[in-house]
Amino acid sequence: MTTGAIIMMVLGLGLTWGGAALCIRKAMQKQKSRE
């Protein structure tokens, strides 16, 4: 794979799954603070 392709793959996966992970973390923190 070329460097450009790797960068775009990491960017796409990072933004979507990274964003989702942050949201899930936030939701779990809220859950914990309720308990």
Added chain:
Amino acid sequence: MKREQWGSRAGFILAAVGSAIGLGNIWRFPYMAYENGGGAFFIPYLFAMLTAGIPFMIMEFGMGHKYRGSAPRVFAQLGKKYEWLGWFQVSIAAVIAVYYVAVIGWAISYFSMSFTQSWGADTNGYFFGEYLKLGDNNSPSQLGSVQWQIAIPMAIAWAITFAAIFGGIKSGIERASKIMMPLLFLMVIALIARMIFLPGALDGLNYLFQPDFSKIADPKVWSAAYGQIFFTLSVGFAIMLAYSSYLPEKSDINNNAFMTVLINCGFSIIAGILIFSILGNMAHEQAKPLTEVVSSGVGLAFITIPAAINLLPAPYILGPVFFFALVIAGLSSHISIIEAVTSAFIDKLKWSRKMAASIVCGVGFIVSLSFATNGGLLLLDLVDYFINNIALLASCIVELFIMGWLIKLTAIHKHVNNISEFSVGHWFKICLRFLSPVFLIVILGTNIMTTLTKGYGGYGQSDLIILGWGLIAAMLILAVVINKASSTVIAVNKPIKEV
């Protein structure tokens, strides 16, 4: 009657993600990305996700949560004269449900065949000739007879959907989603883990991700990105309104919407990795350039992938896993589509869930038999084109126009910010009032002009007029007639007041 509720937040997210993740994520997105600049496509795609997908999802979650009802009830509570849009959206869902299940039926058939690869070496000839039994004399209006090798797996798909809907929100849909979605993710990850090490797989990924930044200047690529976002998220046709109406009063709407959209788009990229590693390996094995084997849609799933599976090591394991993942992705979406229809009847006619599920699934099964015929594929192709490219986009535009310009979008904005852990700023309203409608109008306008001037798929004008334009007109008339006939205001579940 107290409205049903999701048992847990995770259950709602998994159900909403299951609805959004469908066959399109697997067979449409990878090709769209490949055709529109490879890795560079992610720039307009992610921009569209942030400016259209997430705001639209927040709006629909907010509407469903605030007004506590299926689409017709939500729009009726916004203004009695808008109820028709809810019924129009429900009719879109109903039409999609009856043809989408045919594709799930094909996937179930191919799942059973994949253990022995009984489709043989000529996968194209097998799919059209032996499996669908599509004849030269068939057309969307010359369907031929019911093909039981399609109808029986389709009945299995209907039975699973019926069981989930009949069981209710918590015991049926939520339970099914909690099994299906982790299973789907596990299967796709397992497939990638094996495929990525096959010869040629990385070359395939290179084709998918290699950026061609010159494409970013092409407005068509931006239209494709926005179109893909609207198609993939199950917005604009009653599903997310119904699902969010079952949320408890205290719900973090904004975060839920972000999670649903991000996971869906992330899954699309993962599906792209899977598909292009399979195609890369296939191209390598056949000593062909990837451009000769790449395809999308039905052709990809039932012709190219079976041919690729023939070339894989341990095809009796990888083949069934791939088609099982396809079945699961389809079923989780089909359940949500049927729930959008069922909940509308429960709200409107005060039917019990069991009765509504039985009638909707029963009638749906009978109607869907028309897609299990010799010419079913042609009918499916034609109806799918008009529903997705005209009716759904029109529904999204009208919804945005009503919410953004006729009714105060500010009320929904305030509502979601009041109950959510983090707030969304004014970009939310700007995207929904200006950016999304502009892109939608451009895409819909182009689609209408292309269809009027060039037709579609080489089908006869009479088929286009009756089964395409006529179907949309009939859905619209039906929605307006129901709206006119509604004399009572539906207000069993009162909207949630501002906190």
